[in-house]
Amino acid sequence: MNSDQAAGDRFNRRAIFWICALAIFSAALSFSLRTGVSGAIKAALFDPVDPTHSGEMIATALGYSFLGFAISLLIISPLLDIIGAKRVILLAAVCYVAGPLLIIASPYAGAPGAVYGLLTVGMIVSGVAWGATEASINPVTAALYADDKTHRLNVLHAWWPAGIVAGGLSSVLIFQQLHLGWQAAIGLICVPGVVFGAWALTQTFPKTESTALGVPFGEMLAEPFKRPTFWIFPAIMFLTASTELAPGSWVDVALSQTVGMPGILVLVYVSAVMFVMRHFAGVLEHRIADMGLLWVCTVPAGVGLYLLSTASSPLTALVAATLWAFGVCFMWPTMLAAVSRRYSRGGSWAIGIVGFAGAMAIYFVLPELGKIYDHAKLKAAGGEAAFAALTPGPALSHVLAYAAEKSFKTVAIIPVVLFVVFGAVWLIERRLGRKLGERNLAAGPQA
Numbered sequence: 001m002n003s004d005q006a007a008g009d010r011f012n013r014r015a016i017f018w019i020c021a022l023a024i025f026s027a028a029l030s031f032s033l034r035t036g037v038s039g040a041i042k043a044a045l046f047d048p049v050d051p052t053h054s055g056e057m058i059a060t061a062l063g064y065s066f067l068g069f070a071i072s073l074l075i076i077s078p079l080l081d082i083i084g085a086k087r088v089i090l091l092a093a094v095c096y097v098a099g100p101l102l103i104i105a106s107p108y109a110g111a112p113g114a115v116y117g118l119l120t121v122g123m124i125v126s127g128v129a130w131g132a133t134e135a136s137i138n139p140v141t142a143a144l145y146a147d148d149k150t151h152r153l154n155v156l157h158a159w160w161p162a163g164i165v166a167g168g169l170s171s172v173l174i175f176q177q178l179h180l181g182w183q184a185a186i187g188l189i190c191v192p193g194v195v196f197g198a199w200a201l202t203q204t205f206p207k208t209e210s211t212a213l214g215v216p217f218g219e220m221l222a223e224p225f226k227r228p229t230f231w232i233f234p235a236i237m238f239l240t241a242s243t244e245l246a247p248g249s250w251v252d253v254a255l256s257q258t259v260g261m262p263g264i265l266v267l268v269y270v271s272a273v274m275f276v277m278r279h280f281a282g283v284l285e286h287r288i289a290d291m292g293l294l295w296v297c298t299v300p301a302g303v304g305l306y307l308l309s310t311a312s313s314p315l316t317a318l319v320a321a322t323l324w325a326f327g328v329c330f331m332w333p334t335m336l337a338a339v340s341r342r343y344s345r346g347g348s349w350a351i352g353i354v355g356f357a358g359a360m361a362i363y364f365v366l367p368e369l370g371k372i373y374d375h376a377k378l379k380a381a382g383g384e385a386a387f388a389a390l391t392p393g394p395a396l397s398h399v400l401a402y403a404a405e406k407s408f409k410t411v412a413i414i415p416v417v418l419f420v421v422f423g424a425v426w427l428i429e430r431r432l433g434r435k436l437g438e439r440n441l442a443a444g445p446q447a
Helices: 013-036 038-046 051-083 085-108 112-144 150-177 182-187 190-199 217-226 229-256 263-310 314-328 331-342 345-380 385-389 396-409 412-446
Strands: none
Touching: 013 038, 013 051, 013 085, 013 112, 013 150, 013 182, 013 190, 013 263, 013 314, 038 085, 038 112, 038 182, 038 314, 038 412, 051 085, 051 112, 051 217, 051 229, 051 345, 051 385, 051 396, 085 112, 085 190, 112 150, 112 314, 112 345, 150 263, 150 331, 182 263, 182 314, 190 229, 217 345, 229 263, 229 331, 229 345, 229 396, 229 412, 263 331, 263 412, 345 385, 345 396, 396 412
């Protein structure tokens, strides 16, 4: 038994952690490649059918992956220890292969309705892969590192931006250097799914924290309902996910023709910054607490999103993206760690509910961004007929720049709301903690 295997345990902590890291890398690669080819899919499948609503159509199609993510996460999370974390990881691996194959096959389905239907199924299956990943890796990591959750969950989720960087650069290579179709980019998603699935077959996985604590299944399910303060966190997660993942899904469609560079490269740059920053989450959290860290993050997130709405060159896009990256880099994993720390008896179920809220946010928000974008481009052009008559050139670029500005300015409002919410939660918890400490001090050694 080596140093990575605790005495009495039958699992290799390091191996399991890196399987989890590769699984979330696969989720990010899938997300990034889908985002990177979204413009190409829109041009190939939706622009010829309905050019005036093609933005909403591709946004809705992308949103279905978040629906698959949300539903699978909600169903699997409470049953994780019954099904087994290993089986859930293997389910994710299978779906990382099946989902992309369905998306690749969609253009050959026949009529436009059948094409859209098969594309939708492929997106949902890809979302199930992501949901099974999140449902398993977060509780497993929390159980592996019960005394260092914020740091370890941020390190784990650092491999999310790493996957986005890999996927974004791959999509640029495939389109601009190799001149291959979008199907080649989608096909790459299968590779890491096969790798981590094969690796997981060789390992034994631990039980989650609530099971290790001896919490009965019924009590785990009841924990969020017995403590009403829990429901603040899904509401907050709805907003934090809308700040990070919705704009991340939208940059290729909205920015590619307005900033003089492929929009996916903006996401690649943001993700590279996030990969580095997430390794420092533990240090920052120890200084200002998790809620304080999240509160501070809302300022650069909001400013960055607003500046993205007005970006008109690679330089202005990268400046805006830097601020946005510093703002959103800690949000998702720190929210999961905050819930796990406060509601540990809720186990994978509590973490899953919060993740579900984040996924549903994107399912609802992303199509709305598409609607705002389509409405704005028609307004700027002077109507549907005028927009249809536009050809590539300065006039079309102006129309699309206006549409991108409107869609990003709408999302930029969300961090302003979060600034107030995180600040209020942090202040209340600090006051309650101070009062509890004063009571314990007054009670003396008997306390």
